[in-house]
Amino acid sequence: MNTLTIDTGTTNTRVTAWRDGQPVGQAATQVGVRDTAITGSTRKLEEGLRDTITAALADAKLERADIGRVLASGMITSNVGLCEIPHVPAAASADDLANAMREALVETVWHQPIWFVPGVRNKVDHIGLHNCEAMDMMRGEETESFALVERLAIDEPTVIVLPGSHSKFVSIDEKQRIDGCVTTLAGELLHVISHDTILAGSLKEGFARRIDPEMLLAGAASAKKIGLGRACFSVRILDQFAVYDANARANFLLGAVLGSDLLTLKNSSAIRMSPGTRFVVSGKPILREAIARLVEGDDFFSGTITVLGDDEQRDLAGYGAITIARRRGLLD
Structure with a gap:
């Protein structure tokens, strides 16, 4: 047919x-x-x-x-x-x-x-300030997730990462069901910070062209220690007073934003990820590599890490x- x-x-x-x-x-x-x-x-x-x-x-x-x-x-x-x-x-x-x-x-x-x-x-029922963070929803990512469940024969607790304008983290249980999800604005934040703030002049092309592991991890560590806002402004400091090129600075920003996403996975009540959970990463090549690098350097993510190739994630929806x-x- x-x-x-x-x-x-x-x-x-x-x-x-x-x-x-x-x-x-x-x-x-x-x-x-x-x-x-x-x-x-x-x-x-x-x-x-x-x-x-x-x-x-x-x-x-x-x-x-x-x-x-x-x-x-x-x-x-x-x-x-x-x-x-x-x-x-x-x-x-x-x-x-x-x-x-x-x-x-x-x-x-x-x-x-x-x-x-x-x-x-x-x-989540009776939404209010006390529990609104536990609520999340998706339209579209559920079909992509079940495509990956079938393609990869997922039969164990797994978190599927679907980065984009709104990065989506989908939790799959051992019965091959979606048992929750959590969303961040990572993609939109990267775009706005890179193009519509004072950092635009420090980032030149805007987005990282290739992964710089040292700067990526440094950005994530900075956001974890002093917060995303201050870590972002550090990009301008690196431009004004250091010798790092635009791609290195873009990697620092990328690490700060994606590192904040990993904090979400550890602490959000919308998704209950535990150490040892399988981690499947999709998305564009730069984002896939960046997330994989950050996860590999974090002891919390001790389960199997699967980074998809282009063919594995084609036509998911x-x-x-x-x-x-x-x-x-x-x-x-």
Whole structure:
């Protein structure tokens, strides 16, 4: 069966065409649910999706009539998406998500019903100041996580790292369920600090071009000792009064921000990671290497550390959506 998968985030949408479980065509566009939030209308999202589907079909050399099923995941199931579905509370299995899938006809996007995969949230009730830090949620990362559970045959407690604008840490239990997650603004912080603060002049190209282990670890140690804000300003001091180049300074900042993420894993009540838990790291090459370096130098992370290659993390959202849809009996 030929299948289309739609992965819609806050700012971007990716459509992949699949034949018998293998990707055969793809297209992406800079349209997401942020456009709905800004305009108050889903029109731009619908138009962007329709055009991206057309481009993906052309890339796969398929016609609309060739597609047997369309699956969608990510922020498209939020209140600013196309089919709002409540989060499934953790602990959530792939079967739980499959059972909570919904179909909806969005004629401005596709001529047949689309099946939507819901997100997952931590199970915390009566949210207030006393427990708000324990709450977290995701839309999209759950499909990526279940793709990795299947690809890597994960059957032990594991934390999956999905870095991005919002870095997501997903906890998988021994029953292959998502039992919680925690989110940070690491990616957005790096972008804003590098481009929209006084540090922009000290960082030149903005982001680290290659890993400098000494500076990366120094940044993490600085943030742990004196706090992220002061560690960030140290980048300017290193520029003004020392001889470190822009890439070294960018590594110091990268270490400070990512080091703060590791503190989150150790101390957050949203996810209960213990020493010895397996650690699976995905993301862009620089981020993968940086996180792996920081974890390897920290005795808390004493479990197996798996750093994914590009092939292992390709098409995760679509692969995960297909995995979940099979549990529902929607695909062969």
